[in-house]
Amino acid sequence: MPRPKLSDRQRALLLEIVSQPTAPFREHRVAAIVKRTLEEARVPFFEDPAGNIVVGVPSRSAYARLVREKSREPIRLFMAHMDHPGFHGLSWTAADRLKARWHGASPIRRLIGAPVWIAAADGNEVGGRIAAVKLAGSGCGIDTAEIRVDSAPLPRREAKTAFGGFRFRSSAWTSGNRLYARAADDLVGVFALVWTAIDVFSPRKRSSPPFVGLLTRAEEVGFIGAIAHFELGWLARAGRPILCVSLETSRTLPGAKIGRGPVVRLGDRQTVFNPGGTAVLSIVADKTLGKNHQRRIMDAGTCEATAALAFGFPAVGISVPLGNYHNQSIEGGPDSRGPGGPAPEFVDLRDVAGEIALCAALLKAGLPWADPWQALRNRLRKRFAACRPLLDG
Ligand SMILES: [Zn+2]
Numbered sequence: 001m002p003r004p005k006l007s008d009r010q011r012a013l014l015l016e017i018v019s020q021p022t023a024p025f026r027e028h029r030v031a032a033i034v035k036r037t038l039e040e041a042r043v044p045f046f047e048d049p050a051g052n053i054v055v056g057v058p059s060r061s062a063y064a065r066l067v068r069e070k071s072r073e074p075i076r077l078f079m080a081h082m083d084h085p086g087f088h089g090l091s092w093t094a095a096d097r098l099k100a101r102w103h104g105a106s107p108i109r110r111l112i113g114a115p116v117w118i119a120a121a122d123g124n125e126v127g128g129r130i131a132a133v134k135l136a137g138s139g140c141g142i143d144t145a146e147i148r149v150d151s152a153p154l155p156r157r158e159a160k161t162a163f164g165g166f167r168f169r170s171s172a173w174t175s176g177n178r179l180y181a182r183a184a185d186d187l188v189g190v191f192a193l194v195w196t197a198i199d200v201f202s203p204r205k206r207s208s209p210p211f212v213g214l215l216t217r218a219e220e221v222g223f224i225g226a227i228a229h230f231e232l233g234w235l236a237r238a239g240r241p242i243l244c245v246s247l248e249t250s251r252t253l254p255g256a257k258i259g260r261g262p263v264v265r266l267g268d269r270q271t272v273f274n275p276g277g278t279a280v281l282s283i284v285a286d287k288t289l290g291k292n293h294q295r296r297i298m299d300a301g302t303c304e305a306t307a308a309l310a311f312g313f314p315a316v317g318i319s320v321p322l323g324n325y326h327n328q329s330i331e332g333g334p335d336s337r338g339p340g341g342p343a344p345e346f347v348d349l350r351d352v353a354g355e356i357a358l359c360a361a362l363l364k365a366g367l368p369w370a371d372p373w374q375a376l377r378n379r380l381r382k383r384f385a386a387c388r389p390l391l392d393g
Pocket of ligand 1: 219248
């Protein structure tokens with residue numbers, strides 16, 4: 001089975017999205033690119049009250065109509081998050097010193113002198129370096145940091161609207177099949193969701209696919225955008241099944257290797273995912289990608305599938321294996337500051353291509369959602385029939 005490859009257009013969009021500055025609660029630059037791209041492709045979307053982007057429907061009422069439609073075809077509600085761990089400015093402590101609070105996980109070693117980027121609200125960036133840090137009590141990252149800003153004269157910007165993260169040679173670059181980025185998690189998932197929407201709404205396809213995309217905010221601090229969306233209650237009184245599909249990048253683990261294909265994520269650190277939905281996802285992955293996919297519980301972190309499950313929705317997950325998870329140099333490589341220090345994240349472009357192929361295949365009509373176990377049951381019955389004489393004897 002030939003491995004899917006990204007087209008030039010896909011690759012360009014992926015790089016554009018992954019290059020945007022983002023941090024928890026500061027996703028507006030990613031959102032702006034997403035909205036422009038969806039508008040150009042004539043894919044409907046709107047924003048929910050929390051600022052999550054709902055893709056595939058133009059309004060709250062159209063969303064409600066799609067959800068309430070009587071159908072046996074489940075809505076596939078794809079989820080990806082627009083943030084990445086990073087910091088918010090708090091105050092200027094000197095002309096060139098910004099005090100900042102970190103949101104989400106981060107490396108905890110080799111931090112002093114580490115290069116960072118600092119963006120203004122309009123997305124314009126300057127460079128800086130970490131001068132001092134206070135680590136969080138949890139041991140999972142930085143609490144606050146003092147940042148020495150490189151550029152002089154200092155841009156006259158509000159400390160509180162500034163945001164940033166670790167800086168490397170570039171916001172994103174490729175080398176062979178590798179994509180290096182300061183924030184692959186989860187901007188790769190955002191790209192996969194947006195591309196799936198573009199594909200599903202292309203003029204040659206049907207106009208009302210069983211697709212909704214939810215691009216969320218502030219996942220890295222505890223699924224805040226996803227919770228806000230579920231709390232709206234807009235998915236209540238559904239006339240059809242709803243299946244949430246989390247699109248994540250997750251820390252590469254034994255059995256989930258970078259470059260061996262997207263992972264049918266069986267669960268995360270919190271819980272296993274919906275067994276029936278996962279059975280269908282596995283059947284689809286086998287048919288679409290053959291050996292070029294992997295299956296594993298990705299228990300190095302949690303993902304939005306867990307949030308969906310907690311709110312009563314069946315959920316499954318697709319992961320792209322990620323190097324240097326949350327910018328911690330675990331696998332090392334270019335621009336790493338050494339073990340445990342800051343490093344760019346990386347993924348394999350072929351895994352991303354596989355993920356997109358899987359998303360498209362998951363939207364096909366007639367998949368065995370109502371009885372995911374039929375094929376397996378038939379095999380079991382055959383085995384039983386063959387062994388029956390032995391039972392009777
Ligand atoms: Zn993530």
